[in-house]
Amino acid sequence: MSIEFSKYHGLGNDFILIDNRDRDEPRLDRDRAVNLCDRHFGIGADGVIFALPAVNSETDYTMRIFNSDGSEPEMCGNGIRCLARFLADLETTQGRETPRSTFRIHTLAGTIVPEIVADGQVRVDMGTPHLLAREIPTTLADAEEKAIDRSIDVGDCQWSVTCVSMGNPHCITFVEDVAAIDLEKIGPLFEHHPAFPQRTNVEFVEVVARDRLKMRVWERGAGITLACGTGACATLVAGVLTERCDRAATVELPGGPLAIEWSSGDGRIYMTGPAECVFTGRI
Numbered sequence: 001m002s003i004e005f006s007k008y009h010g011l012g013n014d015f016i017l018i019d020n021r022d023r024d025e026p027r028l029d030r031d032r033a034v035n036l037c038d039r040h041f042g043i044g045a046d047g048v049i050f051a052l053p054a055v056n057s058e059t060d061y062t063m064r065i066f067n068s069d070g071s072e073p074e075m076c077g078n079g080i081r082c083l084a085r086f087l088a089d090l091e092t093t094q095g096r097e098t099p100r101s102t103f104r105i106h107t108l109a110g111t112i113v114p115e116i117v118a119d120g121q122v123r124v125d126m127g128t129p130h131l132l133a134r135e136i137p138t139t140l141a142d143a144e145e146k147a148i149d150r151s152i153d154v155g156d157c158q159w160s161v162t163c164v165s166m167g168n169p170h171c172i173t174f175v176e177d178v179a180a181i182d183l184e185k186i187g188p189l190f191e192h193h194p195a196f197p198q199r200t201n202v203e204f205v206e207v208v209a210r211d212r213l214k215m216r217v218w219e220r221g222a223g224i225t226l227a228c229g230t231g232a233c234a235t236l237v238a239g240v241l242t243e244r245c246d247r248a249a250t251v252e253l254p255g256g257p258l259a260i261e262w263s264s265g266d267g268r269i270y271m272t273g274p275a276e277c278v279f280t281g282r283i
């Protein structure tokens with residue numbers, strides 16, 4: 001069997017995109033996804049994303065994604081920007097009369113709406129953040145409480161963390177010097193800490209200014225990545241909740257900047273950033 005794929009990235013957070021619009025289940029299983037993500041024996045990527053048919057009349061398509069370890073997250077911010085570009089590219093090459101620039105995408109985190117705007121950037125309505133401990137989920141607070149500035153022991157240190165769900169779980173900790181964090185060592189200890197029953201993504205954040213945050217991430221199921229869109233959104237929310245930043249800020253990631261806004265009008269998060277096709281191929 002031969003399958004066409006496209007490789008995209010959003011700020012170096014890279015994905016293998018598969019056109020799966022003709023069937024409801026991903027055409028590759030998790031083990032195959034793990035093999036393809038391998039940077040030495042496969043194509044190399046942080047995850048595999050499938051463009052599936054819509055599940056109802058309120059959405060245009062469905063996104064499913066496997067992390068590079070084969071686990072399935074609820075959402076992926078950089079991935080959904082890549083998916084929007086991928087779908088727009090497909091619709092253009094397949095001669096759709098009026099190729100769309102806005103897509104309503106069904107995800108395990110609800111409906112997410114990316115829109116291709118000027119300069120090839122993609123602006124995404126990421127929905128509202130979830131803050132209750134049971135929604136994250138975390139045991140760092142009572143189920144109906146928010147986990148803001150909670151103390152946790154990880155790797156012989158005590159950290160103060162704030163937990164936010166963007167559909168997927170994030171644990172954010174503000175530090176003096178983000179470059180000094182030994183991510184390879186501390187990241188997996190957070191990811192697998194018993195306080196996070198569904199594991200977690202962890203973000204280390206330095207506040208440069210009220211509208212500029214520098215962030216490094218260890219992703220659940222993928223390890224160190226160059227950028228994390230949901231992580232950047234969760235970071236801004238944690239910064240606002242702990243009064244460290246404004247409601248709109250640039251989050252600087254190793255792969256580049258993302259513009260994030262938590263609207264005081266509708267309570268939704270808006271993320272703007274790039275998505276680029278790197279190459280296409282056939283498996």
Ligand SMILES: N[C@@H](CCC[C@H](N)C(=O)O)C(=O)O
Pocket residue numbers: 013067072073074075076077078079168169201219220221222225227228229230231
């Ligand atoms: N890189 C992503 C997040 C991908 C999912 C994450 N690893 C998880 O398991 O929650 C992003 O840009 O948001």
